[in-house]
Amino acid sequence: MKPTISMRHNVTVQPVSEKPLIAAKDLAVKKQGTTICHVPELTITAGERVGIMGGNGSGKTTLLRVLAGLEHDHDGICQVATEPRERVFVHQAPYLMRGTVLFNVAYGLAARGVATAERNASAHSWLAQLGVDQLDDRRIANLSGGERRRVALARAFCLSPRLLLLDEPLADLDEAGIETVSAAIASLENTTVLISSPIPLPDGLVTRTVSIDSIEGMPAASLD
Amino acid sequence: MDLLWEGLIEAFRLIGRFDPLVMNAAWRSLWISLLAVSLAALVGIAIGSLLARCKFFGRGALVLLFRAGMGVPTVLIGLVGYALLSRRGPLGPLDMLYTPWGIVAGEFFLALPIIVTWTHGAISNLDPRVAETALTLGANTLRRWRTYLSEVRMAIYLALLTAFARCFTELGIAMMIGGNIKYRTRTLATATAMETSAGEFARGVAMSLLLLFGAMLLTFAIARLMRTEEER
Amino acid sequence: MISSRLLALLFCSLLATATLIGCGSEGASSESQVRGEVPANASAASGVLRLATTTSTRDSGLLDQLLPIFEQKQNCRVHVVAKGTGAALKLGESGDADVLLVHARDAENEFMDAGHGIRHQEFMHNYFAVLGPSDDPAKIRGTTAADSLRKLAQAGEHPFLSRGDDSGTHKRELALWKEIGVTPTWDEYLETGRGMGPTLDMADQKQGYVLSDMGTYLKFQDKVDLVPLTLKSSDLKNPYAAIVVNGEKDSRINTELADALVDFLISAEAQRIIGEYEISGEQLFAPVLSLGQP
Numbered sequence: 001m002k003p004t005i006s007m008r009h010n011v012t013v014q015p016v017s018e019k020p021l022i023a024a025k026d027l028a029v030k031k032q033g034t035t036i037c038h039v040p041e042l043t044i045t046a047g048e049r050v051g052i053m054g055g056n057g058s059g060k061t062t063l064l065r066v067l068a069g070l071e072h073d074h075d076g077i078c079q080v081a082t083e084p085r086e087r088v089f090v091h092q093a094p095y096l097m098r099g100t101v102l103f104n105v106a107y108g109l110a111a112r113g114v115a116t117a118e119r120n121a122s123a124h125s126w127l128a129q130l131g132v133d134q135l136d137d138r139r140i141a142n143l144s145g146g147e148r149r150r151v152a153l154a155r156a157f158c159l160s161p162r163l164l165l166l167d168e169p170l171a172d173l174d175e176a177g178i179e180t181v182s183a184a185i186a187s188l189e190n191t192t193v194l195i196s197s198p199i200p201l202p203d204g205l206v207t208r209t210v211s212i213d214s215i216e217g218m219p220a221a222s223l224d
Numbered sequence: 225m226d227l228l229w230e231g232l233i234e235a236f237r238l239i240g241r242f243d244p245l246v247m248n249a250a251w252r253s254l255w256i257s258l259l260a261v262s263l264a265a266l267v268g269i270a271i272g273s274l275l276a277r278c279k280f281f282g283r284g285a286l287v288l289l290f291r292a293g294m295g296v297p298t299v300l301i302g303l304v305g306y307a308l309l310s311r312r313g314p315l316g317p318l319d320m321l322y323t324p325w326g327i328v329a330g331e332f333f334l335a336l337p338i339i340v341t342w343t344h345g346a347i348s349n350l351d352p353r354v355a356e357t358a359l360t361l362g363a364n365t366l367r368r369w370r371t372y373l374s375e376v377r378m379a380i381y382l383a384l385l386t387a388f389a390r391c392f393t394e395l396g397i398a399m400m401i402g403g404n405i406k407y408r409t410r411t412l413a414t415a416t417a418m419e420t421s422a423g424e425f426a427r428g429v430a431m432s433l434l435l436l437f438g439a440m441l442l443t444f445a446i447a448r449l450m451r452t453e454e455e456r
Numbered sequence: 457m458i459s460s461r462l463l464a465l466l467f468c469s470l471l472a473t474a475t476l477i478g479c480g481s482e483g484a485s486s487e488s489q490v491r492g493e494v495p496a497n498a499s500a501a502s503g504v505l506r507l508a509t510t511t512s513t514r515d516s517g518l519l520d521q522l523l524p525i526f527e528q529k530q531n532c533r534v535h536v537v538a539k540g541t542g543a544a545l546k547l548g549e550s551g552d553a554d555v556l557l558v559h560a561r562d563a564e565n566e567f568m569d570a571g572h573g574i575r576h577q578e579f580m581h582n583y584f585a586v587l588g589p590s591d592d593p594a595k596i597r598g599t600t601a602a603d604s605l606r607k608l609a610q611a612g613e614h615p616f617l618s619r620g621d622d623s624g625t626h627k628r629e630l631a632l633w634k635e636i637g638v639t640p641t642w643d644e645y646l647e648t649g650r651g652m653g654p655t656l657d658m659a660d661q662k663q664g665y666v667l668s669d670m671g672t673y674l675k676f677q678d679k680v681d682l683v684p685l686t687l688k689s690s691d692l693k694n695p696y697a698a699i700v701v702n703g704e705k706d707s708r709i710n711t712e713l714a715d716a717l718v719d720f721l722i723s724a725e726a727q728r729i730i731g732e733y734e735i736s737g738e739q740l741f742a743p744v745l746s747l748g749q750p
Contacts, residue, residue, distance in 0.1 A: 070356055089360040095353035098374055108361035155361065307576050311661050320659055399650075403658050406620055406647035418649035423543030 012124050019081065021046045021163060021191050022067060026076035029062045037062050037212060041077075046162075049185070049192045058212045060195045061092060061167055067193060068165050085112070086162040090169065092195075094152030096140040101127070104140065108159040113193035119158075128155040130186075131180045145172035157188065160207060166194040180200060231372040231429020233340075235437075239428055245406070245415070250434060253411040256324055257391035259340075260331035263385055268336045273369060274344025287344060291335030298396030305330040305401045327411070330397035335387035342383030347375035378450055385446045389439045412438070503532030505713040509554035510624055511651040514538035515695070516671035516740060518733050519557075526731075532713055540651075542622040548572055548699065551738035553704035555714035556699040557668075560624035562631075564697055574711070575700035577720040580730050580741040581694050584628055585684035586691040587656070587673060588614075596665070597685045600638050601692050604685065608665060612642035615664025617655050620647025623693070629667045632691060636689040656680055669694055696741070 008213055023042040029037040037059025054060045065071045066078055080087065088108070094102050102123055109119035127133045130150040135143070143151065149172050156164060161208035169185070170178050182202045185192060194206070201209075261366045274288055307313050309321040321325040322364035354375055358368045373380065395413040402409035404418055412435045466552065482570045513519065513538060523534045537544075537553065547553040549572050556573070558564060568576050586596065586604045593656035594614045608616055618640070619626035634639060645663065648655045654673040659666035660680035673684065686692065699716045703711035720726050727743035 068360055071359070079371070085362040087360070088362075088426075091353055091357065093353075095351060095357045097354075097357075097371060100375070107363070111361060111363040111367050159362070311663075322658055403654070404649045405658075406649065408646065410649065414649070418621060420542060420624075421651075422540040422649075423546035425546075 007024050020044060021048075021081050022079070022193070023080040023081075023114065024067075027063075027078050028075040029059060029061065029066055029071060029074070030073045035075075039063065039212065042210065044191065044193065046191050047189075048196070048208065049206045051209040052074060052193065052195045052212060053209050060212055064165050064167055064193065066193055067163075079164070082163045087165065088156045088159055088161040088163070089165040090156045090167060091116035091151055092167040092171070094148060094155075096143075096151060098136050098140070100139055100206065101132075101143075102136040103137075104151060105155045105158060107155060122158045123154065126158040126184075127151070129180075129184050130154050130157075131149055131177070136194075146174065146177050149173060150181065152193070153184070157184060160188070162191070164190055164192040164194075165186065165218070166192065168196060169194055170196050197201070227298070227425055230426040231433060234426045235430035235433040238427075239434070243347065245410075245413075246434065248407055249410050249412045249415045249431075250414070250438065252324060252405070253392055253398075253410070253413065253416050253435070256327050256411065257331060257388055258407045260328045260391050261335050261388045262334050262386060264339050264424040266384075268339030269343050269373065269380065271336075272340040273347055273372065275340070275344045276347035276373075284285060284453060287341075290340040290344070294341055296337070298334060298394040299400065300396070301333055302396040302398075302400030305397065309401065321401060322405060322409060324402065324403040327398050327409065330401045331394065335391055335393060336422035338367050338387040338390065339380075339383045342379055342386075343376070346379035350375060363390055369449070374379065381446060381450055381453075385443060388442060392439055393435050393444075466637075471748055476564075477599040485600040487624060498739045503530060504553070504647075505532055505534045505710055505717060506537070506554045507534050507557065508537045508539065508544040508555075509557040510541050510544060510559065510673045511538045511653070512625065512669050513557055513559070515651075515653055515675055517675065517735070518671070518741065521729055521733060522721070522726055524562055526702060526717060526727070529720070530713060530716055534717075536597070538743065540621050541612050541624045541627070542720065545572075548701045551701065551709055554701055554710045555717055556701065558624065558694060558699065559694050560627050560694060561599065561697075562627065562677045564699065565622075567699065572702055572705070573699040574702045575715065576697055577718050578695050578697045578744055579727075580697040580743050581693055582670050582741045583674065584625065584667055584669050584690050584694050585688075586665060587659065587668050587682040588685050589663040589681065590683050592685060594665065599667060599686060600689050601667075601686050604665075605632055605640075606638060609638045609640055613644060615644040615646060615659070615662040616640065616657040617664055617666040618645065619652070619655055619667075621649045621651070623652075625652060628692075628694065632667075635691065656682065670738075671735075671740045674738055674740055677736055680743070 009031045020043045022042065024039055024042040024054060027037075027039040027042070027132065028035045045114060052060050052063065065082060068087065069080070069084065070089065097107060102120060105123035105127060106119040109122060114122070124136060127136055127150075130153060131153070132147055133148045135151065140151070141146075145220055149169070153166070153169060157168075164185075166185075171179060173181060179202070185194070187205060192206075271290075275290075277285060305326065306321065308315045309318065309326055310316055313332065346413070350372060354372065355368065358371050363371065393413060395417055398404070398411045398414045399410070399417065402411065402414060402415040404410050408420075412431055415434065416428050416431040419425075419431060462673065486606055498661075511518070515538075519536060523536070528658050537547065539547070541563060543558055543560055544553070544562055545560075545567050549570075564576065567573055582586065583584050584601070586601055588596065592717050594604075594608050595725045599607070618629055628736055645657075646664075648663075649657075649660055652668055653676060653694065655666060656668055656676050659682065660682055663681070668684070670684070673682075698716040698721050700711060700718055701709055702711040722745065724745065727745040730741050730743045731739065
């Protein structure tokens with residue numbers, strides 16, 4: 001089924017399953033009364049990896065936050081067919097809790113009642129996969145930008161969420177880092193929606209892209 | 225100035241020979257304040273967190289009330305406490321007047337507004353990403369609250385320290401509700417007042433210096449704790 | 457909405473005004489009220505008499521009757537500082553008071569022997585009494601002070617509130633214990649370290665026993681459920697004396713006015729006022745001049 005999006009897309013769509021994971025129609029996202037992002041239609045099915053592109057201020061982050069369930073002020077329909085716990089969002093500037101790296105990465109698993117040994121093992125393995133295993137008992141205070149990013153991503157990935165929403169996952173990373181993270185994302189067998197604006201996306205990271213243009217008349221630098 | 229010098233020397237003399245009356249009063253000041261602050265912490269952190277994160281009618285007024293409560297004079301608390309706990313008062317049957325437990329109760333209300341206000345302030349000003357991160361990682365309500373408190377722990381330590389210093393050195397409540405009874409409700413503060421009133425100025429200065437030392441000691445200890453926390 | 461700048465301006469000007477007022481001529485006396493003393497140079501220069509006395513004397517209200525008359529006669533002002541007996545005597549010792557009104561004969565004798573005072577004049581007396589709850593569980597009603605204390609010590613279970621502060625009342629209590637050769641050690645023997653009024657209140661709250669001067673008791677009679685239980689006896693007599701502080705200590709000491717006050721206190725007029733002073737219909741003090749019985 002060809003997705004009915006009136007935007008540009010540049011990758012052939014893979015065969016999809018029946019019921020869409022995300023279905024949005026006439027979605028107008030508002031902040032303090034002003035519409036900052038308008039999506040006539042967006043359908044994402046399970047298994048896709050979708051990249052959201054757009055210029056500064058085009059409302060990409062806001063759209064992602066709506067999908068994450070963090071923004072409720074919108075007109076139109078936005079249906080996400082997952083349980084809240086199956087859906088994980090990572091901020092553009094991720095917040096790490098006070099404590100060690102390991103504590104952070106295992107946080108979500110602890111919240112799900114996973115036993116200590118098991119969740120620490122899982123956290124370790126994801127830290128390793130993202131190339132930052134050596135950091136596990138470091139306090140979060142002195143990490144570099146790239147290290148913080150990878151820790152935050154590990155924290156999200158080890159929950160194996162059905163739907164993963166990533167805001168600028170490749171920012172602050174060097175070339176090797178980009179490769180590692182992209183490989184990790186690709187290895188997840190789930191649905192991922194990510195934003196990655198200026199950086200040209202590595203091949204194979206996403207299965208298709210979606211572009212959001214600013215609404216006519218809106219200045220480019222608006223709330224994003 | 226001689227008075228202060230004499231007082232300083234007397235203070236060292238009193239500590240040096242472990243003067244039993246002074247040690248007794250010091251210990252009493254200590255455990256009463258610690259208990260009062262601990263109880264106020266249990267209640268106050270909860271109230272402060274609730275005020276910060278739950279919207280309800282009258283919330284703003286409550287916040288203002290607790291904020292104003294930080295400036296209540298101890299004699300006022302002492303007077304009200306006395307009136308309530310007096311033999312003829314509504315809480316007379318509790319028999320808490322002129323007991324250390326009465327002082328604990330009074331100091332509880334001294335410490336509470338401080339802890340509530342600081343906790344509320346700290347949690348209200350938490351980075352919104354904290355809540356969002358916890359939420360999207362699947363933390364339930366209890367875990368989220370534990371996370372918020374963990375994130376603001378510095379502010380809470382400061383609040384507890386401030387509350388303790390206030391309780392440890394206060395006079396109004398200990399005097400009016402406690403009564404300065406030797407070996408029973410005499411605190412360092414009431415002992416100071418008594419010595420001064422009886423003309424024993426050097427001893428009075430000595431006691432108040434001990435009060436100061438005690439408060440400073442704990443302040444430094446907590447500051448040290450906070451600094452090591454920060455660095456990690 | 458008032459702008460925050462305006463508010464800040466308002467606050468600063470309020471602060472400045474308060475500071476100016478505080479530093480003005482009022483400043484000296486308000487500071488002295490805090491310290492409880494008049495600035496050192498006040499006495500000799502103008503007509504100000506610094507009087508140190510005990511809290512019970514002040515609380516009795518007698519001075520409010522006597523001092524205005526004296527002030528008018530001498531065209532002066534009397535600044536009264538009320539503390540414990542010990543503190544009052546210390547003020548005399550350090551020359552921070554011109555005249556003392558106290559009631560602790562042993563301590564007074566020590567004071568005079570040490571040369572701190574140049575004139576000692578008894579001018580009135582009253583009695584102490586052991587007060588207690590009206591149902592008198594220790595059954596001391598109608599006994600002498602010595603007997604009542606002995607009974608209380610033997611029972612060892614009733615609350616007894618002691619001043620514990622070296623005051624005149626406390627010294628008398630200690631003298632009584634010494635007289636019967638008993639050291640009070642039972643659990644409910646409580647030393648308050650506070651003034652007579654608060655100590656009475658504590659005795660009332662605990663429904664216990666207490667040694668008090670009748671002056672303070674009569675003043676607080678309505679507020680406490682306590683009654684005098686012991687008989688008037690010589691060991692409960694409480695003589696009040698006026699002491700003129702030795703002017704050689706310090707040029708600031710106003711011996712002239714101090715002497716005048718003592719003369720006034722034993723004058724017929726003052727003695728009459730003392731004898732007629734009542735609280736709730738009861739005479740509080742007995743004058744020394746025989747205008748009636750002593």
